[in-house]
Amino acid sequence: MRIERLALIGIGLIIGSLALALRKAGAVGEIVACARGDATRARALERGLCDRAVADPAEAVDGAELVVLGVPPGACGDVARAMRRRLSAEAIVSDVGSVKAQIVRDVAPHLPDRRRFVPGHPVAGTEHSGPDAAFDSLFQNRRCILTPIEDTDAAAVVRVRAMWEAVGARVDTMTPEHHDRVLAITSHLPHLIAYTIVGTVADLEDEARTEVFKYAAGGFTDFTRIAASDPTMWRDVFLNNREAVLEMLGRFTEDLVALQRAIRWGEGEKLFELFTRTRAIRRGVIEAGQAYQRQPAPPASNARP
Amino acid sequence: MRIERLALIGIGLIIGSLALALRKAGAVGEIVACARGDATRARALERGLCDRAVADPAEAVDGAELVVLGVPPGACGDVARAMRRRLSAEAIVSDVGSVKAQIVRDVAPHLPDRRRFVPGHPVAGTEHSGPDAAFDSLFQNRRCILTPIEDTDAAAVVRVRAMWEAVGARVDTMTPEHHDRVLAITSHLPHLIAYTIVGTVADLEDEARTEVFKYAAGGFTDFTRIAASDPTMWRDVFLNNREAVLEMLGRFTEDLVALQRAIRWGEGEKLFELFTRTRAIRRGVIEAGQAYQRQPAPPASNARP
Numbered sequence: 001m002r003i004e005r006l007a008l009i010g011i012g013l014i015i016g017s018l019a020l021a022l023r024k025a026g027a028v029g030e031i032v033a034c035a036r037g038d039a040t041r042a043r044a045l046e047r048g049l050c051d052r053a054v055a056d057p058a059e060a061v062d063g064a065e066l067v068v069l070g071v072p073p074g075a076c077g078d079v080a081r082a083m084r085r086r087l088s089a090e091a092i093v094s095d096v097g098s099v100k101a102q103i104v105r106d107v108a109p110h111l112p113d114r115r116r117f118v119p120g121h122p123v124a125g126t127e128h129s130g131p132d133a134a135f136d137s138l139f140q141n142r143r144c145i146l147t148p149i150e151d152t153d154a155a156a157v158v159r160v161r162a163m164w165e166a167v168g169a170r171v172d173t174m175t176p177e178h179h180d181r182v183l184a185i186t187s188h189l190p191h192l193i194a195y196t197i198v199g200t201v202a203d204l205e206d207e208a209r210t211e212v213f214k215y216a217a218g219g220f221t222d223f224t225r226i227a228a229s230d231p232t233m234w235r236d237v238f239l240n241n242r243e244a245v246l247e248m249l250g251r252f253t254e255d256l257v258a259l260q261r262a263i264r265w266g267e268g269e270k271l272f273e274l275f276t277r278t279r280a281i282r283r284g285v286i287e288a289g290q291a292y293q294r295q296p297a298p299p300a301s302n303a304r305p
Numbered sequence: 306m307r308i309e310r311l312a313l314i315g316i317g318l319i320i321g322s323l324a325l326a327l328r329k330a331g332a333v334g335e336i337v338a339c340a341r342g343d344a345t346r347a348r349a350l351e352r353g354l355c356d357r358a359v360a361d362p363a364e365a366v367d368g369a370e371l372v373v374l375g376v377p378p379g380a381c382g383d384v385a386r387a388m389r390r391r392l393s394a395e396a397i398v399s400d401v402g403s404v405k406a407q408i409v410r411d412v413a414p415h416l417p418d419r420r421r422f423v424p425g426h427p428v429a430g431t432e433h434s435g436p437d438a439a440f441d442s443l444f445q446n447r448r449c450i451l452t453p454i455e456d457t458d459a460a461a462v463v464r465v466r467a468m469w470e471a472v473g474a475r476v477d478t479m480t481p482e483h484h485d486r487v488l489a490i491t492s493h494l495p496h497l498i499a500y501t502i503v504g505t506v507a508d509l510e511d512e513a514r515t516e517v518f519k520y521a522a523g524g525f526t527d528f529t530r531i532a533a534s535d536p537t538m539w540r541d542v543f544l545n546n547r548e549a550v551l552e553m554l555g556r557f558t559e560d561l562v563a564l565q566r567a568i569r570w571g572e573g574e575k576l577f578e579l580f581t582r583t584r585a586i587r588r589g590v591i592e593a594g595q596a597y598q599r600q601p602a603p604p605a606s607n608a609r610p
Contacts, residue, residue, distance in 0.1 A: 074573075098523075123520050123522050123523045124522065125523075127587070142522060143519060143520055143522065145520070172519075182513075182516045182517070182520055183520065183523060185505075185506060185509070185513075185517055185525070186516075186520045186521055186523045186524065186525045187520070187523030187524045187525065188524075189502065190502065190523075190524035190525050190527070190528055191524050192561075192564065192568075193498055193502060193561070194524070194583075195564070195579060195580055195583050196557060196560050196561045196564055197494065197495065197498060197557055197560075198583040198586050198587075199560055199564075199579050199582065199583055200490075200553070200556050200557045200560050201490060201586055202582050202583060202585070202586050203556075203560075204490070208487075208490075209586075209589070210589075210593075211487045211491075212487070212490055212491050213589045213590050213593035214448060214477075214593050215428050215448055215450070215487055215488065215491045215492070216491055216590045216593065217428050217429065217447060217448065218403075218428050218430075218488060218491045218492030218495075219491065219492045219493075219495035219496050219499070219531055220490070220491045220492065220495050220590070221590060222495070222527040222528075222530075222531065223495055223527075224583075224586055224587040224590045225527075225587065226524055226527065227580075227583040227584070227586070227587065228583065228584045228587035229580075231576075231577050231580035231581045231584065232577065234576070234580050235573050235576040235577045235580060236573075238568045238576055239568070239571055239573055239576070242568055242569070242571070245568060246565065246568060246569060248505070249561075249565055249568075251505050251508075252501060252502055252505045253558075253561070253565075255501050255502075255504055255505050255508075256497075256498070256501045256554075256558070259497065259500070259501055259504075260551065260554055260558075263497075263543045263544070263547055263550060263551060263554075264547070264551060266544055266547070268379075268540050268541075268544055271536075271539070271540040271543055271544070272537065272540045274500060274504050275500055275532075275534075275536035275539050275540060276536045277504065277507050278499075278500050278503040278504055278507060278529075278532040278533065279532070279533045279536065281503050281506060281507050281514075281529055281532070282432070282503075282529040282530065282532065282533035284514070284515075284518045285518050285521045285525070285526060285529045287518070288515075288518035288519050288521065
């Protein structure tokens with residue numbers, strides 16, 4: 001597996017980590033990164049996330065064998081349009097967005113050959129963002145989901161799969177719609193809830209908030225980590241996976257109201273029964289290898305944002 | 306600081322860790338533990354959590370200088386009644402329960418001298434429970450809250466504070482009622498929400514649930530850890546801190562409905578504004594020293610329950 005010229009559009013935690021990991025695996029020749037901000041490009045070059053950094057998506061994709069989009073979901077369509085005129089019809093285009101159906105809808109119409117489009121989503125990340133947050137072991141033993149569309153070439157899928165396997169990920173394929181339903185519950189709803197409870201605390205009076213900080217270790221800390229994730233990306237996720245998120249949120253709210261009622265009426269057996277069932281789910285997650293594989297720490301420079 | 310004879314009633318994660326930590330600090334003479342189950346007593350002895358293990362609370366407290374209750378909140382009253390006839394009037398009584406006003410209400414009437422009662426709550430723990438889960442560094446740099454009642458002797462508070470400081474905790478004092486309001490938001494509500502979302506997943510069809518396990522790394526994993534906590538203890542917490550939990554849950558639900566509405570109507574700016582504010586809360590938690598101080602791993606034998 002070797003990519004002679006790789007174009008990366010956007011250069012944050014995920015894309016930057018992909019660059020570092022491919023470089024470490026010796027799986028890539030030249031990496032050209034595209035970012036709008038001067039400081040981002042300078043930092044990406046400094047950290048060795050790319051060989052060249054440019055501001056224009058069309059310039060970045062010129063001559064590239066594989067292009068990976070790493071901008072927030074809502075920006076993918078515009079970027080695809082902007083890079084179109086210099087994109088080779090043979091180039092494979094992929095992405096790392098956390099929603100898939102909307103990205104397919106926004107990006108595919110702008111590509112010279114949609115058979116070369118292999119949408120993807122590495123299920124990995126930290127609460128940090130930007131080029132400083134990138135580190136080369138981010139994808140080790142993590143899942144990566146590819147969501148080829150009807151027209152996608154099998155050969156293009158094989159190539160993108162090989163790229164993710166080269167950086168240590170375990171690759172699955174499914175439809176974009178199925179991806180969005182699964183991630184609504186495993187990722188989008190947990191983030192939504194974490195953002196909400198941390199927001200509830202943000203609205204407390206100053207004194208109460210200070211106490212929350214002091215005693216956060218009792219459970220709240222995990223929520224603050226999740227709710228520190230990139231705001232732009234998460235805004236786009238919720239706006240673009242609206243139906244699946246609202247459906248899962250509806251189920252959650254029903255369950256929460258039932259639990260609230262059990263507490264109000266002192267129904268201890270109902271509480272005990274639920275709390276026992278949820279322990280079994282933890283075992284399921286551990287058996288599937290998704291716990292106790294904590295993300296490695298990001299680089300020290302970024303450990304305390 | 307040295308306790309000549311310490312009685313521990315109940316011997317799980319918290320109390321067992323206290324025993325190991327006091328032993329390590331050389332701050333204790335004889336430790337007598339009380340547990341109902343034969344297997345628990347045997348295991349506590351095997352792991353060196355106590356010198357003697359008995360089934361009868363009265364026998365355990367006989368001659369003890371300090372007694373610490375570590376049974377679930379709902380059982381504290383009964384235990385206090387059961388130990389009464391052999392408890393010295395000079396003995397200091399404390400506990401480690403996650404709710405305080407109810408424990409004060411249930412325990413104080415049974416004590417020979419309520420001036421010797423110093424209710425406490427070390428804000429520390431893991432999702433594991435039982436004597437196998439205990440480890441000696443659990444309280445290092447964690448907060449411990451003491452909630453003396455009106456009658457409590459200052460000298461008794463000093464003594465219990467010294468015990469927690471000997472095992473590395475940072476000790477604060479506040480009223481039982483204030484404790485319960487603070488913990489409702491920092492600990493009880495996060496647990497309630499984690500239990501709910503993990504329960505929502507437990508109710509999914511088999512195939513969907515299996516997929517959740519596979520892709521849990523996207524955010525769900527943290528919730529499963531929280532929702533694997535001891536069911537009996539958490540049932541008692543919710544039943545006994547009902548008003549404060551329902552009040553905080555009410556605020557949370559209002560905020561969740563507002564967010565749901567913003568998603569449904571595509572109000573990106575509202576989402577972005579909230580997600581930016583929550584990042585600031587993360588910084589507050591980190592500055593208060595409550596993040597990046599992850600609990601050390603429990604003993605290897607218990608690492609995968």
